[in-house]
Amino acid sequence: MRTLTMGLALIAPAFLFSGVARAQDTAVARGQAVAAERNCGACHGERGVSATPTIPSLAGQQGEFVTLQLVLFREGLRDVPAMQAPAEGLTDQQVEDLGAYFASLPHSPPPDRARRNVGAYNNGAALANRLRCGVCHLPNLVGQNQVPHIAGQREEFLAGTLKAYRDGTRHGTDTQMNAAVYGLSDAQIDAIAHYVSQR
Incomplete structure (x- = not known):
């Protein structure tokens, strides 16, 4: 009985981790769909790497940071006119999913980055x-x-x-x-x- 209990104690974290990973993968997939629907790539780049000097890259960004900024845009607490329409009507779930999606993308510097001075x-x-x-x-x-x-x-x-x-x-x-x-x-x-x- 003790061996069985110890075995279950070792297996349980693996199942828990697997469940968390699946939930994260699902959030990323939902976020990718929302990003496509809201056309985020038009400004922030198709894989989250911006090609426009004044627009930030989002690939590899902290998910919680993206989530917070989207809430601020949605609620009108940050005044960035270009973000009003994309953030309008986003649900809390969609905001979190977008954060998960951009966090999952590999970080990369912009292709036109200047040479180091x-x-x-x-x-x-x-x-x-x-x-x-x-x-x-x-x-x-x-x-x-x-x-x-x-x-x-x-x-x-x-x-x-x-x-x-x-x-x-x-x-x-x-x-x-x-x-x-x-x-x-x-x-x-x-x-x-x-x-x-x-x-």
Whole structure:
């Protein structure tokens, strides 16, 4: 009897893991269908890698971050006109499924990424270290939970986003970013954006 109990105790986690994996696969498939229906690829790229300088790539993004941003768009708490129609009417399930789908895609830098400028890269690295970007975004800048994956993101998008935080024109839930970049010059932000985009 003891052997049987021990055997069941070893098998149960495998079944549980299998069930979780199947549920995740189902969420990804549903998210892919919603992404196709809402034509997300027209702006963010067919496999989540944006070909447009001011539009972020979503491939490999943190699922919880995507979910949160879509809720903010849907509820009108983030004012990005291009996202109003795509987010309109999304259910909570669809929002979570889209997060799961984009998180499942392999991260890749944009095909037109600029060549590394060593001076700007080193300056950006020093600034990112001083500002402790790696505390929230993790040392490799892949993010965690509701903190976005920023490594390899489009440089122009990063620069524009950081300037919007600095200038108080980007609204949402993360006021820590407004404080983190307060007082930075355009040149400093551009250096950080170059460094992060090259990671």
